[in-house]
Amino acid sequence: MPNSISSIESYDSDEPAPLEIDKKQLLACATNMLGTLCTSAIPMTRGVNHEVFLLSFEANGNTHPGLAKAGHRCIARFTRVNSVTATRRDASEVATLRYLKRKTNIPVPEVYHQDLSPDNPVGAPYTLMEYIQGRHLYKLWGALNLVAKKAVLSQIATVVAKFASLCFQSIGSLHDEGIVGPLITPATNIQRGPFFSTKEYFLSFVQIQRELDTFFTKTKEDPGLAPPFAMIHADFDDQNMLFTEQPDGLPPKLTGIIDFEYSYTGPLYFLFEYPIFIQDVSWSKELYPINAILRPHFVREIFNRLPDEESRSILISCMNSKSYTLNSFQSSFMSIESSENGLIDLAKSYLQCVREGTHPAYTGRLDYTAELYLADGSLV
Known part of the structure; x- marks a missing residue:
């Protein structure tokens, strides 16, 4: 759940005791x-x-x-x-x-x-x-028709392409004047980085190297993991996207992207990702058909907004190489609050699954087969 907002809408929370503010x-x-x-x-x-x-x-x-x-x-x-x-x-x-x-x-x-x-x-x-006027996208999304959902995703794709245009030579959190400093995550109070390679970044959380050495040897030529790195919103989900409803049946208009705590500079692989609200989950099987339409639409819209053949090629490479090793690292070590002992336990569990090699990149739907894209951004 987000911790900061810029619109007038509020949302449910556990509501701890209020601060004593003057x-x-x-x-x-x-x-x-x-x-x-x-x-x-x-x-x-x-x-x-x-x-x-x-x-x-x-x-x-x-x-x-x-x-x-x-x-x-x-x-x-x-x-x-x-x-x-x-x-x-x-x-x-x-x-x-x-x-x-x-x-x-x-x-x-x-x-x-x-x-x-x-x-x-x-x-x-x-x-x-x-204060940015607008409603959180999650309050609008379910009532939108297919045309409007595509229009919303096109606007979000524009933001992704702009994040991709911001180039950094290291992985970390931004400080004054856009300087990349140590990485700040909810997972630990220990400062890490900045890092100059994705492998170095991973090994700062997972100290057992054999499995990751093997993985990064296989992917050392992958441009989605190499510098320059891009801006990554740490929680790029519908609760952090504000839209205003438009008259005459027009689709909602993007008015704000909020909640940039824990944002960081990182590999394009993690930027070029489906928003979670168009990923399939087993408890919403009725959404499978429309999500299957929206995912390739989103990729094509990013593709069309990237400036050159090289950046478009990296997008396609990232979308076609989704893996448990990378996706689960992101969800395990970049979004969950944990003690140092908790991180050790997470690392053990993570490495065991990496060793098994049978876990899918997306775990919400066990029978999901990832889309594959051609060089022109269309589906295989």
């Missing part, structure tokens, strides 16, 4: 930073890592341009856990958002101000960011 100080700080009177702070949602408020501002001629565009509102997101790792994570997320604002036109929230000191007047580390 709202008067919050209003005063927001007024000072944005040069417009902040009149209210309304709680929106609470997650394990963050608590989010919607701030409203007075409408006048001196309103900050970002506030005026957002209906005189912005988001205040507070960090719930005071730790070095949380500070690094939130600072990296802001560095990533600012980098994307400078380098692309991907609709991400503008960051107005960040104060990560736990002793600030408001009472907890916080970030003020742009």
Whole structure:
């Protein structure tokens, strides 16, 4: 479940006890930073890592341009856990958002101000960011017809192609001025990296080398695993994509990509992937036929947006080489909170499955046969 939002919609959460925030100080700080009177702070949602408020501002001629565009509102997101790792994570997320604002036109929230000191007047580390209008895609997706779903995926494919255009020579998390630093993940508090090869990146989590040595020897020429690396959104799913519904039966329009905590620079293999909501899962068999149409559509749309034959060839290579070794690494070590002992147990289980060599790349549907693509982006 996401921990940060930029739209007015909230969603279910476990809702831990609220932070003790000095709202008067919050209003005063927001007024000072944005040069417009902040009149209210309304709680929106609470997650394990963050608590989010919607701030409203007075409408006048001196309103900050970002506030005026957002209906005189912005988001205040507070960090719930005071730790070095949380500070690094939130600072990296802001560095990533600012980098994307400078380098692309991907609709991400503008960051107005960040104060990560736990002793600030408001009472907890916080970030003020742009409020983006829109609904989370997961609230719209099920009611869309096939034409609209294709149009939505085409817009998401545009974002993927733009992420691919951002080239980095190492794997890690972004810091100020777009510098790649140590990798920040939910899996561990230990800093790792930055790394200059995918093999080095993998071995930082899995210390037993024999199986991975064999795998990377076989894939050493795979351009999807080699530098330059690209921007990877760590949770590129429908709860982090905002869309606005359009009149006259037009498909929804993408208005924002949010929640960039734990985003990182990484191999194109992990960028060129089907969104999870068009992957098959055994408990939704009724979606198999439409997903079988949407997956190749998504790949073709990325293919058509890439700038040259080389990048298109890498896309096809990545889509045709999906494996348990790579996919399970991502789901095991890049998205699950774990202690160091827990990581050791994960590594043992992961390596056992790699040794067996019988586990599919996608585990949601055991009888799934992955699509294969020709050099022109069409299905085999």
